Amino acid sequence: MIIKPLHTLDYVRKSFNSATSxxxxxRIGQFLTPAAIAHFMSxxxxxGPKEVxxxxxxxxAGVLFATSVETLISQENRPLSIKVxxxxxxxxxxxxxxxxxxxxxxxxxxxxxxFHGIIKCEDFxxxxxxxxxxxxxxxxxxxxxxxxLNPPYKKINSQTAMSRMLYSSDIEVANLYxxxxxxxxxxxxxxxxxxxxxxxxxxxGPYFKKFRAAFLQMMSLQRIHIFESRKKAFGDDNVLQxxxxxxxxxxxxxxxxxxxxxxxxxxFDKARTLSVPYDQVVHPxxxxxxxxxxxxxxxxxxxxxxxxxxxxxxxxSLGVSTGRVVDFRAREHLRQxxxxxxxxxxxxxxxxxxxxxxxxxxxxxxNAIASSSETSDxxxxxxxxxxxxxxxxxxxxxxxxAAIYDPTRIDAPxxxxxxxxxxxxxxxxxxxxxxxKGLAVYLNSTIVDQYFxxxxxxxxxxxxxxxxxxxPTHEQxxxxxRYVKETMPDQExxxxxxxxxxxxxxx
Ligand SMILES: C[S@@+](CC[C@H](N)C(=O)[O-])C[C@H]1O[C@@H](n2cnc3c(N)ncnc32)[C@H](O)[C@@H]1O
Numbered sequence: 001m002i003i004k005p006l007h008t009l010d011y012v013r014k015s016f017n018s019a020t021s022x023x024x025x026x027r028i029g030q031f032l033t034p035a036a037i038a039h040f041m042s043x044x045x046x047x048g049p050k051e052v053x054x055x056x057x058x059x060x061a062g063v064l065f066a067t068s069v070e071t072l073i074s075q076e077n078r079p080l081s082i083k084v085x086x087x088x089x090x091x092x093x094x095x096x097x098x099x100x101x102x103x104x105x106x107x108x109x110x111x112x113x114x115f116h117g118i119i120k121c122e123d124f125x126x127x128x129x130x131x132x133x134x135x136x137x138x139x140x141x142x143x144x145x146x147x148x149l150n151p152p153y154k155k156i157n158s159q160t161a162m163s164r165m166l167y168s169s170d171i172e173v174a175n176l177y178x179x180x181x182x183x184x185x186x187x188x189x190x191x192x193x194x195x196x197x198x199x200x201x202x203x204x205g206p207y208f209k210k211f212r213a214a215f216l217q218m219m220s221l222q223r224i225h226i227f228e229s230r231k232k233a234f235g236d237d238n239v240l241q242x243x244x245x246x247x248x249x250x251x252x253x254x255x256x257x258x259x260x261x262x263x264x265x266x267x268f269d270k271a272r273t274l275s276v277p278y279d280q281v282v283h284p285x286x287x288x289x290x291x292x293x294x295x296x297x298x299x300x301x302x303x304x305x306x307x308x309x310x311x312x313x314x315x316x317s318l319g320v321s322t323g324r325v326v327d328f329r330a331r332e333h334l335r336q337x338x339x340x341x342x343x344x345x346x347x348x349x350x351x352x353x354x355x356x357x358x359x360x361x362x363x364x365x366x367n368a369i370a371s372s373s374e375t376s377d378x379x380x381x382x383x384x385x386x387x388x389x390x391x392x393x394x395x396x397x398x399x400x401x402a403a404i405y406d407p408t409r410i411d412a413p414x415x416x417x418x419x420x421x422x423x424x425x426x427x428x429x430x431x432x433x434x435x436x437k438g439l440a441v442y443l444n445s446t447i448v449d450q451y452f453x454x455x456x457x458x459x460x461x462x463x464x465x466x467x468x469x470x471x472p473t474h475e476q477x478x479x480x481x482r483y484v485k486e487t488m489p490d491q492e493x494x495x496x497x498x499x500x501x502x503x504x505x506x507x
Contacts (some may be wrong), residue, residue: 009035012061012096020092028090030060033150033197036266037245038063041148041195042071044223044247046459047393048145048193052079055144055187057124057151057180059086061093062100064148069104072146073111076391076420081114085144087124094121112328125162125176128183129169143189150197151180174207175199182211185218188250194219200226200244203291212289216282219248220255224281225271226262226293244293254278260293269464275453306451308503309470313424316474318431318439320424320466322390323417324378325369333375334366342368343379343414348389348421351403354440354488356387358410369416379414382407383430385423386439388466392459399461400452402443404436404484422463437484438477444488445498472502 013032017025025031033041045068052072056065065084072079084104088097101117108115120127154176156163166172171182177198185194202208202215225245258281261273281292313320325345327334335342338359347365350356359367369375385405392399405415405423407430417423424431424439431439442448452465472480479501483489489497 009038009061009063009066009100012100013063016061016093016096028152028154030090030093030152031150032060033063034266035063035067036268037197038067039071040225040266040268041197041245042067043460044195044245045071045146045148045193047075047077047391048072048079050077050080052082052146053142053144054082054084055147055149055184056084056086057128057147057149057184059088059097059119060090060150061096062086062104064150066100066104068146068148069107069115073108073113078111079113081116082108083115084117085120086118087120087122087127089121089123091121094119125179125183126165128187129165132183132186133169143192144184144187145189145192147184147188147192147194148196149180149184149194151177153177153199173211175201178202178208178211182214185215185248185250190250192250193247194250195245195247197243197245200242200293203244203293204288206288209288212291215248216289216291217252218250220251220253221246221248221258221278221281221291222255223247223259223261224291224293225268226260228262228264305447305503306470309472309476311471311473313467313469313471316435316471316477318424318426318435319428320422320463321428322463323419323421323423324380325416326419327366330369330375330378333370333372335368335370336363336366338368341371343371343412343416344410345369345416345418346387346405346421347418348391351387351389351401354403354444354484356403356405356410365418371414375416379416380423380425381429382410382413382415383425384433384436385415385417385425385430386436386443387417387424388422388443388461390420390422390461392461398444398449399459400443400449402440403488404440406433422461422466424466434478434481435474437481438472438479440488441480441484441494441497442472442477442502444491444494446491446495447498447503476502 013034016032041064054065054068056062059065065086069082069084072082084101086097086101088094097119101119105115105117156174156176166179171179173179173182181196181198188194202211223246227243255278257275257277259273260276261271263271282289334345344358345366345368346356346358349362349365350358350360369378371379384407387403387405389401392401451469480497483497
């Protein structure tokens, strides 16, 4: 795990809010994002390029770029360098913003990542218009790979200089928040990612039609999160706007489906999630290009079917934890190949046909870890464990991928599981062999993967998500185990087996 010196972000928000008046903050549209929302927003970013450039327009105290930095450096493919550009016009918040930038700097440096942060105390709208215009003639600007924003909410008076400036750039919208989103997408590089929290008013209605057209044309909408309670998101600030969060990529190609999730307030772990076909979200024949945000329709299939499974991990007396070896923290104990006084160290690259294939020959990851008093807390007793990968890429077919650690194939008294894995255990020790085999069949089934996608919007598979899933009974798991011989059955067979042994509860 990465040290998180950014955990005081909510404290910064509270102390700024108590040092300023709500009326003043309201006048400049300054409702700062609670840290829980900021974390949730930045968790939507997928692994990106090695050289990250983050834009935070209207950065306030910097919570959004700070959580983004934190998220990006804890991803599997960590960036080599991060640059942050934060625009902010309110001088009273600048000391807080500078402090957050400094903390990001230390966090990156302590994780071996180059960091460069710039605060621009200027109007983002004029700066962005100048930048996008100039780039038509001058050297192309280095565009951003990520933009994260909670823009100011303010009606635009049509008689102002701002309105005229926007009009001359062909940007016609009724509210400043949409201007911020519009200019931000212009500043993204192809495939660059945007996560924004804004009022949902742009999703329909005539005032935002030009904005919707530009947004839906330039961006590929991946995910939308809805707050079901008007009051709960920014509760303590008394903001009554209906806000949504969305994740979109710069690019013309539209996705097959959009993930729509909904939570009451900040209870994101209880969010309901559906994958909705893109043309149900934006109807192809709709000239107004409304964005439909319903979450109560089709796609309940996998959830319905999983009702046949009535047991929980707890009832099975099993647990699931995240691998304890954080490799960059234990660097001096790692060995490329097994030696005297070392034990196996297991990474996702050791997965092969449903089993752990160790030692690996790719040379990409160390195969062993020294076994000593310094590492004893990182290791577990050898035994049958079921491992799942914590990270999958968007291209990978499955989110949930499981493999069995079989101690009869690997001669070692202890083993280390690296932090990119979760491991299923019985009170910290191995499982009975047949239970482990049955569990791996279950986790590798298509229905589990579909169910997981329905309820978790991101590509990461957390131990908490695995704990919340329903499981087959002990007897069912034993029946599933009978099909595992030297290798895992193929996908089609696994799905047939699941159908026969676990999903026929109507009969
Ligand atoms: C809704 S707050 C959000 C702040 C921060 N991003 C967060 O999520 O906590 C919007 C911020 O934009 C700033 N702002 C307003 N107009 C601006 C402008 N034209 N250019 C740059 N910043 C602006 C405000 O001072 C405020 O801090």
